[in-house]
Amino acid sequence: MKKVLFTLALAATLLASCGKDNENDNIAQKMIGKWMTSEINGRTATTNEKVVYTFESDTQGYLSASGVDFTEDHPKWTNYMPSAITVDGNTIIMNGSFNKTTSFTAILDVKSINETEMLTDSRYTVYHNGEILYENDGTVKWTKVPKNYRDDILGLWEGHITSADSSRFDDGELHRWEYRNDGTYIYYRLNDNGQWVYDVNEMALYFVDGTLLCTRWKNTGDNEVEHREWWEIASIENSVMNWTALRQRDDGSTYTTTFSMTKVQ
DSSP states (O other), rough: HHHHHHHHHHHHHHHHHHHHHHHTTTTTHHTOOOEEEEEETTOOOOGGGOOEEEEEEEEEEEEEEEEEEEOOOOEEEEEEEEEEEEEEEEEEEEESSSSSEEEEEEEEEEEESSEEEEEEEEEEEEEEEEEEEEEEEEEEEEOOOOOOOOTTTTTEEEEEOOOOSSTTTTSSEEEEEOOOOBBBBEEEEEEEEOOOOOOOOEEEEEEEEEEEEEEEEEETTTTOOEEEEEEEEEEEEEEEEEEEEEEEEESSEEEEEEEEEEEOO
């Protein structure tokens, strides 16, 4: 009887072990798609921390990211950067180049993965002339991106903030944005005569990857100071586009802000 119980216990242990292994089996197939940061080291990621990894196959992928701590030598503005992918067991490795002297490597050790979520121990390193320029690591949860709004955003939109807490760049009034397919946009304001004018920005760039919208601009006469802002597109339907963003205050607390826009025909 003891032998039978031991055999059953051993079988149960093996089945549990196999079940755990099967969760990560075929990572090369399960990883295919678009993934966006949702948690970093157990806390919810703010919108400006989010990046998007796209795995077209187990050999080819893309990286999109817009950093907060950008500098002239490393702007951290990456829109669909082609990346070589290598899968080794439970590890996904991405390699890409920003330019001739600056490259990056992202290593994702997959702890679990299913159809909607992936948990990884991640390490992201930027090299300049072969030396480490920037390095970051941690445990990251990724969420599968269900929709890519890259083409849906094109055109002219009119809108305003719809939440009590807003962006420091927003005044709560109606404004217009015209998103063009070359990665630039035109920002319109109403002048004193009630006319829409676009003499505000000397540089205005954006990209959409999945649901992540990243913008950067310089105001005319603002000593060429660059500004950035990040949003997530919650929906685009029936000529209405809704944005949301999780932001962090100076004291470390977070808040959610929302924005609604209507397509201008």
